[in-house]
Amino acid sequence: MIAVFVIGVLILIALIGGAMSVRIIKQYERVVLFELGKVKGKARGPGLIFIVPFVDRVHRVSLRIITMPIQSQGIITKDNVSIDVSAVAYYRVDDAIRSVIAIENVESAINQIAQTTLRAVVGRHTLDETLSETDAINQNIREILDVQTEAWGIKVTVVELRDIQLPESMQRAMARQAEAEREKRAKIIAAQGEALAAGELAHASDVMMAHPLALQLRNLQTMAEISVDKNSTVVFPAPLMSTIAELGAFLERESNAAAKLPAADQLSGSTNGELVAS
Numbered sequence: 705m706i707a708v709f710v711i712g713v714l715i716l717i718a719l720i721g722g723a724m725s726v727r728i729i730k731q732y733e734r735v736v737l738f739e740l741g742k743v744k745g746k747a748r749g750p751g752l753i754f755i756v757p758f759v760d761r762v763h764r765v766s767l768r769i770i771t772m773p774i775q776s777q778g779i780i781t782k783d784n785v786s787i788d789v790s791a792v793a794y795y796r797v798d799d800a801i802r803s804v805i806a807i808e809n810v811e812s813a814i815n816q817i818a819q820t821t822l823r824a825v826v827g828r829h830t831l832d833e834t835l836s837e838t839d840a841i842n843q844n845i846r847e848i849l850d851v852q853t854e855a856w857g858i859k860v861t862v863v864e865l866r867d868i869q870l871p872e873s874m875q876r877a878m879a880r881q882a883e884a885e886r887e888k889r890a891k892i893i894a895a896q897g898e899a900l901a902a903g904e905l906a907h908a909s910d911v912m913m914a915h916p917l918a919l920q921l922r923n924l925q926t927m928a929e930i931s932v933d934k935n936s937t938v939v940f941p942a943p944l945m946s947t948i949a950e951l952g953a954f955l956e957r958e959s960n961a962a963a964k965l966p967a968a969d970q971l972s973g974s975t976n977g978e979l980v981a982s
Contacts, residue, residue, distance in 0.1 A: 724757040729764070734800040736763040747800040765800040769861060772811065774818045776869070783830040788869035793818050793849065799857030807856045814853060818863070821848050831874075838865050 729735050729749030737744040738761040747765070755762060776790040795814060797803045807813050825845050826834055834841065846863040853860055870878070912918045 721757055725754050727753050727755060727762055729753060732766060732768045734765050734767060734797075736765060736801055736804045737761070738763065743801060743805065763804050765797055765803060767797050767800070769794050769796045770811070772815060772818070773866075774815065774822055776867070777819055777823050777826075779823050779826045781826065781831045781834060782828060785831045785874060786871060787826075787831065787834070788867075789822060789826055789834075789865060790867045791818070791822055791845070791863060791865050793846075793860060794862040795849075795853070795858050795860045797857060798859040802855070802857030810856060810858060813856070814849070814858065814860075817852055818845075818849060821845050821852075831870075834868065841865060 727735065729751055731750045734747040734749045735753060736747055737755065739756070739759060744760065772793045772795065774791040774793060776788045778786065779789055780786055793814070797810075803810055822845060825841055825848070829837070829841065842863050842865060846860055849860040849863065912922070
């Protein structure tokens, strides 16, 4: 009876020991084993692993990408403008053993170094560069963080500036600048349109001078356009230059006719005198 009890206890201890010596590691995890305080081999996983109970200690490390927001930082740009900049960083564990041994709290360390790097990099740029060259600033911050966290077994994949807060006075100044810029463009476009219209009008006047009937056809077309509404009063425009030319020709004909009249009268008077003398 005692032997059966001892065997049962041994079997129970073996089952408990077997359960304690088995670990299931997920696909995105790696395990760092410490045997009596020392790292045992390489990082293990995924799948089923076996450990020695009460001797080995398991430290699980996730290899998934972690999103870390960088809180808003008050920064003075190179041209002495105070702005608030927030960002977001994405990183993952590249070496599980170094991420456990080299640093105590990876997330806190990366957050602090990211805030410092963000202030340093943005402070070397002017406001216009910060607003227009965000891709270059993001790349610069990522490279600096990647170099500093390489010793911790961390790989920084992406850094993005998320929000840039400007002072209200600067926002109003930028709005006035944008308004003035658009007004300048509008005036330039209007001037270019006037120049093109003047050129086309000059070309049209040359064509009408070469073809006098073209002006009459244009007048008739204008009358057809404005006579769509039956209540409209149609004013027929007379061609000014042709009217002046015709008036000049008429006056010239009348002058020539008036100049010939005295000679005809003298001729008729002399003829009448000869007839009386005879």
